[in-house]
Amino acid sequence: MGYAALTPDSLPARLGGLEALTGRIGPAAGWKVAEVGDGNLNLVFIVTGEAGAVVVKQALPYIRLVGDSWPLPLNRAFFEYHALVRHAARDAGRVPEVFHFDEEQALIVMRYLSPHVILRKSVVRGVQHGHMARHMGLFLARSLFRGSGLAMGGKALREDMALFCANHALADITENLVFSDPYFDARLNRHTAGLDGFIAPLRADRALRIAAQEMKHAFVAKAETLVHGDLHSGSLMVTAEDTQVIDPEFAIYGPFGFDVGMFLANILLGYFSQSGHEAASGARDGYRAYLLAQFSEVWAEFAAEFGRLWRSERTGLLYERSLFQDAGDAAGAEAALVAVLRGIWTDAMGFCGVELHRRILGLAHVEDMEAIADPARRWPCEARALEAGRIIAVMRHGLAVGDVAALVQDVERSVAR
Amino acid sequence: MGYAALTPDSLPARLGGLEALTGRIGPAAGWKVAEVGDGNLNLVFIVTGEAGAVVVKQALPYIRLVGDSWPLPLNRAFFEYHALVRHAARDAGRVPEVFHFDEEQALIVMRYLSPHVILRKSVVRGVQHGHMARHMGLFLARSLFRGSGLAMGGKALREDMALFCANHALADITENLVFSDPYFDARLNRHTAGLDGFIAPLRADRALRIAAQEMKHAFVAKAETLVHGDLHSGSLMVTAEDTQVIDPEFAIYGPFGFDVGMFLANILLGYFSQSGHEAASGARDGYRAYLLAQFSEVWAEFAAEFGRLWRSERTGLLYERSLFQDAGDAAGAEAALVAVLRGIWTDAMGFCGVELHRRILGLAHVEDMEAIADPARRWPCEARALEAGRIIAVMRHGLAVGDVAALVQDVERSVAR
Known part of the structure; x- marks a missing residue:
């Protein structure tokens, strides 16, 4: 399938097969999903399972702050992923750990920061x-x-x-x-x-x-x-x-x-x-x-x-x-x-x-x-x-x-x- | 065929089918080829036919000045071609006209400058x-x-x-x-x-x-x-x-x-x-x-x-x-x-x-x-x-x-x- 924006309802079905998630937070059947993005550009979900939580960040094809009248390429998730990898290598422990990256879905699964x-x-x-x-x-x-x-x-x-x-x-x-x-x-x-x-x-x-x-x-x-x-x-x-x-x-x-x-x-x-x-x-x-x-x-x-x-x-x-x-x-x-x-x-x-x-x-x-x-x-x-x-x-x-x-x-x- | 360096002997056979050359200087049967490269990096041929002359410049996979102990990528012909195109667009007439570019052969056919x-x-x-x-x-x-x-x-x-x-x-x-x-x-x-x-x-x-x-x-x-x-x-x-x-x-x-x-x-x-x-x-x-x-x-x-x-x-x-x-x-x-x-x-x-x-x-x-x-x-x-x-x-x-x-x-x- 091509790119599709996640929703709290669709997320468990779409990501439930990923060992990077289930191995970390438990099976999708037990997941709770909250959309918490308050930024200007993206969707951000906290996904909580029986064994822990992760963050799923997904780019939208437009600027969230302005709406779909201002398109913005999804490949920004690609650059975010590559920057996170470089930052982790250059200053260990100062950026959240990345568990999974899906370029087509413009989606990064990463550490849930708490109580930050x-x-x-x-x-x-x-x-x-x-x-x-x-x-x-x-x-x-x-x-x-x-x-x-x-x-x-x-x-x-x-x-x-x-x-x-x-x-x-x-x-x-x-x-x-x-x-x-x-x-x-x-x-x-x-x-x-x-x-x-x-x-x-x-x-x-x-x-x-x-x-x-x-x-x-x-x-x-x-x-x-x-x-x-x-x-x-x-x-x-x-x-x-x-x-x-x-x-x-x-x-x-x-x-x-x-x-x-x-x-x-x-x-x-x-x-x-x-x-x-x-x-x-x-x-x-x-x-x-x-x-x-x-x-x-x-x-x-x-x-x-x-x-x-x-x-x-x-x-x-x-x-x-x-x-x-x-x-x-x-x-x-x-x-x-x-x-x-x-x-x-x-x-x-x-x-x-x-x-x-x-x-x-x-x-x-x-x-x-x-x-x-x-x-x-x-x-x-x-x-x-x-x-x-x-x-x-x-x-x-x-x-x-x-x-x-x-x-x-x-x-x-x-x-x- | 892959890349192969031209010689004065092989050049007519290899380039004689190119309309960009024959249309300009006449059929390959009448070509005279002289290798004149005195630069540090490349082969340069002057190809003279019955109707005119062109220059054929081909990159070598090493630095000519030093020899094959110092390899240098052939794609420099690609960058030369792209720079020539941009220079021609930005200051018309100040760079030699390009008649043909062959990326695989790292070869550019261009105007023969005379009496320069x-x-x-x-x-x-x-x-x-x-x-x-x-x-x-x-x-x-x-x-x-x-x-x-x-x-x-x-x-x-x-x-x-x-x-x-x-x-x-x-x-x-x-x-x-x-x-x-x-x-x-x-x-x-x-x-x-x-x-x-x-x-x-x-x-x-x-x-x-x-x-x-x-x-x-x-x-x-x-x-x-x-x-x-x-x-x-x-x-x-x-x-x-x-x-x-x-x-x-x-x-x-x-x-x-x-x-x-x-x-x-x-x-x-x-x-x-x-x-x-x-x-x-x-x-x-x-x-x-x-x-x-x-x-x-x-x-x-x-x-x-x-x-x-x-x-x-x-x-x-x-x-x-x-x-x-x-x-x-x-x-x-x-x-x-x-x-x-x-x-x-x-x-x-x-x-x-x-x-x-x-x-x-x-x-x-x-x-x-x-x-x-x-x-x-x-x-x-x-x-x-x-x-x-x-x-x-x-x-x-x-x-x-x-x-x-x-x-x-x-x-x-x-x-x-």
């Missing part, structure tokens, strides 16, 4: 996760370093790049919704009433529009490594101890700084949303400080692990040891590392800035802000995120890592007050 | 070609702009990128021979006796080694457009009026600046070789001035045409008009163009510097220098090219277009004197 929660929901509630920042710094460094020409030869790199080039339909979404739509009056945009006074000057800012297009150019043409492609706080499932990275269906070859910057932006979205969630002014001060510490810690862990891999696993075609260590110039490799990390940071801040904008002005918003029910409380939070993003993107070349916390605190104190 | 000569031979002889610089500036701008995300949508761009990713074997040659081998004692290197005193400090220059690896990183990971990949003065056939670009078998997605910088470097190699060719000191002063003017004119024509295309054909996914012209900020698009051209120039100078080095220290040298029979006359020419390349690569971020001529003249006057 989506990180973004914790940020809205003000809940801390003590290991998340370290886990994410390590994941970013390991997945990005090991997927690049720093660790891979040219043949393997270009063959993998060709495979993921075919994921252009999902890249197209990013290209339009992230880098362009927020900066003009695009059809799919929406924003909170009250923000207009901030949007007009932002769109009039020529340096910002150029910066956004420079970041789009980098996203399109800087094929440095396999990026997750959609790494935000809704793509992380966390407990007090564990962090799991999910949903890499946007995976494509892109810049080192892309995942880093998008993820850091989502920490800042959480930061700027806090004044919309706190019971009284200042009640979330501690959580704000925690989020800024998370921002710094993700980068610090990333940079430290990237440096460790640079020293121990730089076996690819770039910055070869024959030109540095083997030539008696180990310090030269350290100098090159400083420059590479500086380039990643600069790109990351460019992506961070545009992500702050598109989550407030574009189609896909974030629960951090959407959960603030009163628009009159929401728009000032969003205005601050817009202003911070504008400064960060435009000033990315001169911005030091330590500058961001002070900048963000100043914007929080002074904008829309 | 290889540009490099003219440079050795001191012969000027009044239209070459303008033709090349236009070719570079048109082929690179129209092959990029400035002119193409994301789907077309990524599909084409995937196709050329498979040309990794030829990219691997560039990656090793251009960016790495010259900077350490690699097995395939060779250089003129007398140069040692210049090589040791060059290889000890940490900033240069880092610059070379930054350019390698750009070559590998900056997939901005389809580049020719091997654009030097041996890849141009010229007359007094015409310029033809040949041999794009190294075609791959790479940085805008790659072809530009490699080609400009070869003009400088010609410049530094003149003192080895002139009958008396200063006899080629006029030709030296001509070459420096060519350098400037290639860039000026490139930048002017790139700007014209930027204004008239910017229909791709980058720097969309909706964000600039349509938003009432046409000047913003001009500002972005300045930044893009500055980035291309900077990359081009990085590639220019490493090309100057690898043509003197690596495996593949150039006739400009090799034709200087006396090593005692040759090495000072080469030493000057090495020093100029080192300054250009390391200082590329701060180098203005107008700086290069003065720099090169100063090196010519002061180094190895």
Whole structure:
């Protein structure tokens, strides 16, 4: 049979013969199926049997958020599967285990994460996760370093790049919704009433529009490594101890700084949303400080692990040891590392800035802000995120890592007050 | 039958049934075949019949320069064919017309260029070609702009990128021979006796080694457009009026600046070789001035045409008009163009510097220098090219277009004197 979308009713009959499931959760006769997808694109089922549970994720031939008027190829499940396999190999245990993949049905059966929660929901509630920042710094460094020409030869790199080039339909979404739509009056945009006074000057800012297009150019043409492609706080499932990275269906070859910057932006979205969630002014001060510490810690862990891999696993075609260590110039490799990390940071801040904008002005918003029910409380939070993003993107070349916390605190104190 | 290398004797029997040939040059019974390949990689036949002549180029399964100890895939003919087709569409009349392509035989039948000569031979002889610089500036701008995300949508761009990713074997040659081998004692290197005193400090220059690896990183990971990949003065056939670009078998997605910088470097190699060719000191002063003017004119024509295309054909996914012209900020698009051209120039100078080095220290040298029979006359020419390349690569971020001529003249006057 060809592709057909699953339903809770049809799922046991259609997947009940798979040893990958029955061997793990028991016979289909005892299965309970719940559809829990709250994302923008797919069907997600939790299938519980007598011996356990698994998740079944199936792509739909359109964007769920918009409806069947916006078709989207099913092969995104293929890219998600291939990204999950690579992520598992590059940072063991940080992505859910895959039990079964069916390309025709665009369907992945994977580990049911429990008692994990989506990180973004914790940020809205003000809940801390003590290991998340370290886990994410390590994941970013390991997945990005090991997927690049720093660790891979040219043949393997270009063959993998060709495979993921075919994921252009999902890249197209990013290209339009992230880098362009927020900066003009695009059809799919929406924003909170009250923000207009901030949007007009932002769109009039020529340096910002150029910066956004420079970041789009980098996203399109800087094929440095396999990026997750959609790494935000809704793509992380966390407990007090564990962090799991999910949903890499946007995976494509892109810049080192892309995942880093998008993820850091989502920490800042959480930061700027806090004044919309706190019971009284200042009640979330501690959580704000925690989020800024998370921002710094993700980068610090990333940079430290990237440096460790640079020293121990730089076996690819770039910055070869024959030109540095083997030539008696180990310090030269350290100098090159400083420059590479500086380039990643600069790109990351460019992506961070545009992500702050598109989550407030574009189609896909974030629960951090959407959960603030009163628009009159929401728009000032969003205005601050817009202003911070504008400064960060435009000033990315001169911005030091330590500058961001002070900048963000100043914007929080002074904008829309 | 499977692949078999042609010989002058077997060619008429094997290709005599092709209407693409017989319709053009007459029946095979009257053909004369001469093998004329003097390149590094392939067989090249001129096939002359009663009604005309064509060129038959066939890939060999190894590198001709080295022998069958270095295998190289036949599919490079496939990439050459696809690059020729794209170049013809992007800059009409600047590449030889293709009459027939046989993928299995790795064979392309194309226009016989006559009375064209290889540009490099003219440079050795001191012969000027009044239209070459303008033709090349236009070719570079048109082929690179129209092959990029400035002119193409994301789907077309990524599909084409995937196709050329498979040309990794030829990219691997560039990656090793251009960016790495010259900077350490690699097995395939060779250089003129007398140069040692210049090589040791060059290889000890940490900033240069880092610059070379930054350019390698750009070559590998900056997939901005389809580049020719091997654009030097041996890849141009010229007359007094015409310029033809040949041999794009190294075609791959790479940085805008790659072809530009490699080609400009070869003009400088010609410049530094003149003192080895002139009958008396200063006899080629006029030709030296001509070459420096060519350098400037290639860039000026490139930048002017790139700007014209930027204004008239910017229909791709980058720097969309909706964000600039349509938003009432046409000047913003001009500002972005300045930044893009500055980035291309900077990359081009990085590639220019490493090309100057690898043509003197690596495996593949150039006739400009090799034709200087006396090593005692040759090495000072080469030493000057090495020093100029080192300054250009390391200082590329701060180098203005107008700086290069003065720099090169100063090196010519002061180094190895």
